[in-house]
Amino acid sequence: MSSQFGLLTSRRFAPFFGTQFLGAFNDNLFKNALVVLLTFQAANWTLLTPEVLTNLAAGIFILPFFLFSATAGQLADKYDKARLARLVKLLEIVIMGVALLGFSMHSLAVLLTALFLLGLHSTLFGPVKYAILPQHLHENELVGGNALVEAGTFVAILIGTLAGGLLAGAAGHPTWVAYAGLVVAVLGYLTSRGIPVAPAPAPELVVSLNPFSETWRNIGFARQNRTVFLSILGISWFWLYGALFLTQFPAYAKNVLGGAETSVTLLLAVFTIGIGLGSLLCERLSAGHVEVGLVPFGSIGLTIFGLDLVFASPALLPAGAPLSLGSLLAVHETWRVLFDLFALGLFGGFFIVPLYALIQIRSAPEQRARIIAANNILNALFMVCGSLAAAGLLSDGLSIPALFGVAAVCNAAVAIYIYSLVPEFMLRFIAWLLIHSVYRLQQKGVENIPPEGAAVLICNHVSFVDPLVIAAASPRPIRFVMDYRIYRMPVISFVFRHMHAIPIAPAREDAKMMEAAFEEVARALEAGELVAIFPEGKITDTGGLYPFRPGVQRIVGRTPAPVIPMALQGLWGSFFSRKDGPAMTKPLRRGIFSPIALTVGSAVAPAAATPEHLQAIVAGLRGDWR
Template sequence: MDDHSQFRLLSERRFLPFFLAQFSGAFNDNLFRNILLLLITYTAGGLLGLPIDVVVNIAAFLFILPFFLFSGIAGQLADKYEKSRVIRWVKLVEIAIMALAAVGLWHGWYESLLLLLFLMGVQSTFFGPVKYAILPQVLRDDELVGGNALVEMGTFVAILVGTLAAGLLMGSSQPEKLAAIGVVILAVIGYLAARQVPVTGATNPEMTIHLRPLRETWNLMRLAAENHSVLLCIMAISWFWFLGAAYLTQFPSFAQTDLMGDETVVTLLLAIFTIGIALGSVACERLSGHRIELGIVPIGSLGISLFGLDLYFNMPANPVPTDWWMILSDSQHRQVAIDLLGIGFFGGLFIVPLYAFVQRETPEARRARVIAALNVFNALFMVVSAVMGILMLGVIGLSIPEFFLVLSIMNLVVAGFVYQQVPEFALRFIVWVLSHTIYRVRHEGLHHIPEEGPVLLVCNHVTYMDALVIAGAVRRPVRFVMDYQIFKTPILGFIFRLAKTIPIGSRNRVPEIYDAAFERIDEELDAGHVVCIFPEGRLTSDGEVAPFRSGVDIILERRPVPVIPMALRGLWGSFFSHCGGPALKHFPTRFWSRIELLAGEPIPAEQASAERLEETVKNLRGTGH
């Protein structure tokens, strides 16, 4: 790809029409919902004889209820039918709903508008699964993070713009009529954009649609639970929406009570938080190296909590009446703005790789239904977030800054649980940190590694970090075979246990470990995984490639699989090599070193041998160390 910028996608038909369709939909949702709530609050003075607060919560419930009722059916439709067709259907329905809403707004029929808010929630429910399921069909793997980043950025910018537009319309002389015209125009724009979305092809056309709302929603839960890693990523995404809903819901009271701010402060806090999420989302593309990089997810969760803690400890000690300019100009108030921007930014880093991971790891034939399950969990977590806010603030009596402190601590606990359940998060985090501090890795020929199926990688062995360098470069999870003694090293042992490294030792000294290693290697290859061995059996003591041992021949005799020869260059002389004495014993002097990982063409098992592989690896490495 000549131009790695994700913004390039906004100039291409395979992405731009879809982006405009989803942006206009999110904009319309928030414009209609917010203008309705503002009209009910300031014009109608409540509905059906109920207090305004009750009506506002009823409205929120009506919008979110369809996600529980109809997500199962929505996921089935998106999996069965061609997705651009589904998008056009949904956008046509949006025009019909908004046309009715325009009539209701024009005439002030607020009770009917609550029903239409429910229907708008239904429309959003059916758009959600196809919104994310279409991306892997129109984008390449190295574009998936960038595409998701743009979608998340667009969604939150649309939320912000829709909310601000509703406020601006309320300041006009005829807000109902202007809103009526606006929602119809946005719906038409969304449909016109949807007509340009390219055809993608149906992924599961033989599937039978079951119109059983609650039962199909339950089936979604079971479907999502089939892949443990995907399920935990779904839980993590929903946790982000839990936090986001908790923060956004409290902004009005937080601005008024704790900052003594006017209405401009509420708008500014919302804008700062939303801009932070948008910036974090688009930053994922560069930080992840145009790939699905789970290593930045722990960075995101840690940043959310650190800025949340900082927000609590840096609240103005003696608040005075405040406007938006004081938030930006006064040092104490500016720190609040910086903290909210940081929470949003790291939230963007947190969520984008997770969405991309769920899309990649879910089979195409069921992807939309799994995303529909994700939408159900998101809705559930947002409801729980609202309940928790009521309990913490209303029953227990915490202040809003104290509530934010509780959220920050809870986030650390939840993150720790998820990373303990899926060690790949922690491993990828360690690899990401290494590759952005100690080493700068250039790789070549990794496309030779197949996307699926068993394969054996063989590589020269220079440092204790070789496995982590390879793990950071290869897209598929790799099972490494390494000397069992390394597991006695406190830090490295912990890291390699996370990586599910296979320990091996001398047949003469530890025959039980030796035999168990070959059994594990055979099991991993039989399961279709990638296994990497360092046939030299030890770190090089002089920078040169030592003779390959016969272990590779034993592996291939038991399980004939393709072999990918690999070579590392530039690592000799680092703190983790034996250059100048035993590794890890001398003071590190090299940081951010340029290193290379080169992969050759696959060699069939019947043509591979220790001697040939040794020669191939030497040729790949060349004369450099």
């Protein structure tokens, strides 16, 4: 995990990370301090009830996301993001001045105005926060960078929430809350001055201030790429799901667990630590590139542990409630609840980090900030809808644990729906699971696979899972050309069909299918896709290389593209190979966690891609390890 933590010492990342961390900390410090004051000292400020005030405060803070996200996205695409970050931090200093005025005047209206402006501050910074990362980080650093940002954000939320509550309860006068916020805002501005220049991708953009038309336009940009839009919906669902749990923590701690005020902090801390750890683990589990296979893994955990939380919750309020923190931890059921919350956070990190990185990579650079703005709008909309739905279900008599169960079942339904629309997520999960459970994959030279544009990948053919291993190592989707008999095999045909594999047959068996396959390969290359072919034409049953066929020459002769030679090692003799007879007849023949490798060579020019030359390269890459 040293690579992602190394970013914290880099000027490309560290000043930005500090700026966003302090901003999230300050948001929650002021917001929670104000909520605590209005909850416990409502009579000193207004005639409204604490319940109305806290919901009013939440609504005021989130309102700017609906009104100004579209404008914020345009500004982040039109202007230098580093400069925008500094201007937003100056605005934060002014906002804390307004808050200081509100506390000094003992004016609820002024304080709520400051809260609205703080929501505006977060709205303006949101597109900068995620759109700046691809400009300052390399592609293999994006997962680690996003992981640090997500972990840092949740830690900042936790610490800010705790600090706000302590200041509201312990300070002799509430103006200390504003003074603390002012200090944090100044520190944030000073930190932002170290953010490197991030040039505007669309300086010619004319900014429209109409929030309705621009919101619809931004959502339209996001919808241009189906995977990006569904990733945004996935992120928005996560925020709905997570916010639903977080919102219920106070009532759950008091009315279900029987804990005192400190128990709420415990639940929040455990959940936050889980998200932070899950986010940081993403970089290691994804081997540095954007691994969308972790998204289904995350959604499975979110469902399983959401359901288990229902059964882990005590049916009856413990005797002696409210219990102190020590007494609560002495209750056996509490530890299972804490484990479920930790696991929910952990798998939430697996779910959300790859989605953010995927949006950044696959969004058009000149529209990226506006797409992030669309994401923020939908996040806010989903959270509001989730809150309203939860309030309605609870008012109808549903218990909080049952509400968690309903949310977990809905999470499973949403996941199945999204993965049915974008099979890439589930297919990458299958490939990721294969190389992390059955095998241990070593990758060499994967950076030789071009990050964009057309290319033909060639590889020796050792087993039935070769396409899955190659797909798991590749940072981009690949279309495999494969024997039609393998393509049609039961069970795995589902996988290959949704990988958009191209079935091919020898001319003597089905000349029409062969010609159709070459036509489809040409279309794929013209569209800038990666196409992979196994030039031997069949899976080896000797462990050696069969002579390469001339199909690659024909492909690049019609549609010139670089040829990337690759070699698989270690799969000969595995369950999926044909050593000593038919494949898949001797389970665990090599045990589990068997080491395998994929070695990728340098690109070969189309003119030099003769069968003999390519075979010599692949043989050299493979070496003696079969």
